[in-house]
Amino acid sequence: MAKKLSRNTYENEVTDESVYLSRRSLLKGFGASILGYHSPSLYSGESSSTGNNFRSESQQMLFQKIKSRSKEDAIKLADSTPFNYASSYNNFYEFGSGKSDPKRNAKKFVTDPWEISVQGECDGAGTYHLEDLVRPHLLEERIYRLRCVEAWSMVIPWVGLPLLSLIKRFKPRSNAKYIKFETLYDPTQMPGQKSLFSAIEYPYVEALRIDEATNELSFLALGMYGKILPNQNGAPIRLVVPWKYGFKSIKSIVKIEFVEERPVTTWMKSNPREYGFYSNVNPSVDHPRWSQATERRLPSSIFSPNIRPTEMFNGYGDEVAYLYRGMDLKKFY
Amino acid sequence: MPTFAFLSVCAVPFLWVFLRAICLLIFDKNYFGADPGMELVTFFGKVAIVFLFMTLSFSHLGRPSKTLGVPRMRRILGLSVFFYGTLHLVSYLIFLAGFEFEKYYYDLMTKKRIILGSLAYFFLFLLAATSIDSVARNLGRAWVYLHRSVYLIAGLVVFHVFLSAKENFSFSVFLFCAYLVLLGFGLSKSWRKSKSRTPIFKA
Numbered sequence: 001m002a003k004k005l006s007r008n009t010y011e012n013e014v015t016d017e018s019v020y021l022s023r024r025s026l027l028k029g030f031g032a033s034i035l036g037y038h039s040p041s042l043y044s045g046e047s048s049s050t051g052n053n054f055r056s057e058s059q060q061m062l063f064q065k066i067k068s069r070s071k072e073d074a075i076k077l078a079d080s081t082p083f084n085y086a087s088s089y090n091n092f093y094e095f096g097s098g099k100s101d102p103k104r105n106a107k108k109f110v111t112d113p114w115e116i117s118v119q120g121e122c123d124g125a126g127t128y129h130l131e132d133l134v135r136p137h138l139l140e141e142r143i144y145r146l147r148c149v150e151a152w153s154m155v156i157p158w159v160g161l162p163l164l165s166l167i168k169r170f171k172p173r174s175n176a177k178y179i180k181f182e183t184l185y186d187p188t189q190m191p192g193q194k195s196l197f198s199a200i201e202y203p204y205v206e207a208l209r210i211d212e213a214t215n216e217l218s219f220l221a222l223g224m225y226g227k228i229l230p231n232q233n234g235a236p237i238r239l240v241v242p243w244k245y246g247f248k249s250i251k252s253i254v255k256i257e258f259v260e261e262r263p264v265t266t267w268m269k270s271n272p273r274e275y276g277f278y279s280n281v282n283p284s285v286d287h288p289r290w291s292q293a294t295e296r297r298l299p300s301s302i303f304s305p306n307i308r309p310t311e312m313f314n315g316y317g318d319e320v321a322y323l324y325r326g327m328d329l330k331k332f333y
Numbered sequence: 334m335p336t337f338a339f340l341s342v343c344a345v346p347f348l349w350v351f352l353r354a355i356c357l358l359i360f361d362k363n364y365f366g367a368d369p370g371m372e373l374v375t376f377f378g379k380v381a382i383v384f385l386f387m388t389l390s391f392s393h394l395g396r397p398s399k400t401l402g403v404p405r406m407r408r409i410l411g412l413s414v415f416f417y418g419t420l421h422l423v424s425y426l427i428f429l430a431g432f433e434f435e436k437y438y439y440d441l442m443t444k445k446r447i448i449l450g451s452l453a454y455f456f457l458f459l460l461a462a463t464s465i466d467s468v469a470r471n472l473g474r475a476w477v478y479l480h481r482s483v484y485l486i487a488g489l490v491v492f493h494v495f496l497s498a499k500e501n502f503s504f505s506v507f508l509f510c511a512y513l514v515l516l517g518f519g520l521s522k523s524w525r526k527s528k529s530r531t532p533i534f535k536a
């Protein structure tokens with residue numbers, strides 16, 4: 001049964017528009033100075049192709065929350081990959097192994113109602129409705145680089161909440177060393193889970209060390225580009241760990257488990273030589289079949305391949321390098 | 334004239350890409366998806382494979398009448414394989430290796446699939462270079478043996494594709510089966526013909 005969590009304070013009240021606008025103009029200057037570059041031409045403003053029409057009150061609530069946190073100027077300034085690319089070029093093997101399959105096959109994916117089961121070494125175990133988990137939180141927008149293990153990358157403005165804030169509410173015990181996530185298993189909705197030739201075992205499992213999960217960067221996204229997360233991007237809730245390869249950022253989460261032993265994650269199981277537990281973005285550790293030294297920043301064009309060097313920890317070294325101090329990252333790839 | 338028609342058919346995949354590139358220049362709209370580099374590399378690779386397997390199966394279509402100009406068509410097919418193989422390699426060099434030959438060299442030294450692909454391309458190049466009538470006549474019997482390496486090329490390509498697959502091996506498996514069948518045909522044919530000395534290539 002779904003259990004209601006005690007509500008924390010939340011300040012998601014509607015701000016007076018003039019205040020909001022002045023805040024935005026402030027942000028504009030602020031963002032530009034942080035990022036140091038901008039190319040608004042990359043941003044496609046009109047993209048209403050996601051299903052932001054709501055079936056229920058909880059979706060309405062989610063939408064309001066996401067919309068209120070989206071800083072359009074920030075999206076423009078962030079050199080983001082346009083929404084239509086980020087939502088049509090996906091690896092979500094549950095919906096097919098082609099890049100355009102997920103968008104096509106996930107159209108009717110039911111994400112509402114959605115329950116998340118929390119288990120394992122924590123005091124807050126139970127099954128929660130998504131809206132109960134989200135309601136007490138002030139969502140925030142974060143613009144992260146996303147580096148896929150296949151050597152392409154995007155820049156995406158996510159809206160969601162830090163993983164840490166949820167973990168706190170579940171009160172993990174001291175013997176919880178790892179946090180394990182699972183994607184929905186539902187072959188009737190996810191045709192990829194029935195695929196004969198797939199080397200992947202479902203449900204999809206991912207995991208983080210607890211100190212990785214509680215790092216400030218670890219994020220649970222509910223939306224992107226100021227909209228509710230499109231189904232093909234892992235609706236209704238997905239993980240975003242920007243210093244790791246994209247496949248660590250598990251989509252459509254239905255189960256969170258605090259465990260003592262290191263879980264075997266899906267790609268590790270499928271091909272342990274190629275995919276390790278950590279899977280940190282690391283230009284000096286090759287994938288056995290291709291180099292990770294560079295990446296193709298999407299969208300690229302046939303007249304400008306847009307290849308750039310890959311940064312250690314995807315450029316988030318300041319925030320996460322301490323997690324791996326003293327570890328041989330060639331061995332713990 | 335049928336030769337020209339056949340040639341045009343073989344050029345269709347290239348024209349399709351060319352047209353989109355022109356439209357991109359004119360209308361400033363992206364017709365290649367989010368990752369055009371990868372799209373082109375895989376597209377040209379797949380077209381090359383289709384032509385390669387067509388070339389292989391062409392020899393097993395029964396005994397064709399001479400008027401159809403089958404050897405000539407087979408040569409056009411073979412050269413198409415070389416053409417699309419070249420585009421595959423070039424687009425790899427531009428879009429995946431970033432036009433840095435160091436990177437290609439590094440891949441060549443460390444990545445099996447790049448070694449296999451490059452080796453296949455090397456043989457393809459040899460076959461294309463010796464496809465001219467005069468060269469073929471000069472080489473005589475050696476030409477026949479050399480051009481049997483098309484089976485070697487196909488084998489290399491099958492493993493190249495297998496090593497390029499990430500989690501879905503259906504295409505590799507399909508290709509491998511097709512290869513075994515064609516190889517079986519080829520072997521049985523050469524077994525039956527081992528005594529006779531019919532020239533395989535006639536201009």
